[in-house]
Amino acid sequence: MNNIGFRILPIEKRLDRQLVEQFRDVVTPHISDNLNRMHAIGSKLRPFHKEGKLIGTALTVKTRPGDNLLVHKAIDMAEPGDVIVVDAGGDTTNAIVGEIMLQLAQKKGITGFVIDGAIRDSKAFIEGDFPVYAAGVTHRGPYKDGPGEINVPISVGGMLVHPGDLILGDEDGIAVVPQDSAAEVLEMVRIQEIKEIEILKSIGNGTVDRSWVDEILKQKGCEFNDLANKV
Secondary structure (H helix, E strand, O other), X not given: OOOOOEEEOOOOOOOOHHHHHOOOOOOHHHHHHOOOOOOEEOOOOEEOOOOOOEEEEEEEEEEOOOEOHHHHHXXXXXXXXXXXXXXXXOOOOOEEEOHHHHHHHHHHOOOEEEEEEEEOOHHHHHOOOOOEEEEEEXXXXXXXXXXXXXXXXXXXXOEEEOOOOEEXXXXXXXXXXXXXXXXXXXXXXXXXXXXXXXXXHHHHHOOOOOHHHHHHHHHXXXXXXXXXXXX
């Protein structure tokens, strides 16, 4: 029976680990720019760890708000390099993960949590370098009844995440790279990095070209007067 709403599926395909590792030094703004600023998890999910970049393959969980039974199962299923990404409906009434699950995840080689919901035992996360992004903190614990689903498309912070997508998080937030586009995005990011290095150099040596600002304003029909041009 196809028990939609209470089922566990496999990840059909994971990204090559060597390709994932090439994103290690990539920043989320560069990913966002090269995905037309359309593949970012919302800013309400913020980092709770002391430091460290989040990078890995999405193992997705959709759970009833306040219930973490399927998140426990996801930890047991996960492979090293996976990121557990949880759609808990954005509800922060009950915590979805805490220190025990943190320790379990680290032991398994999981690279981080993204929780559209709350965490607890926050001190254990704040003082460590295991990446976790969440919507809030509460001392109230979770239920363990289900239902829920593992490795289905989910919505986290307004972003659609598929199992196997590349997840990258840093100080600016979390970017999602569709699995089939990862190699292409990496190539575009490297080109942008070179361009931005040149821009920063031109700022430093005083040769930066800012004519594009006025060009866009003129294209938009902006009205100029003499005083504005002298500013």
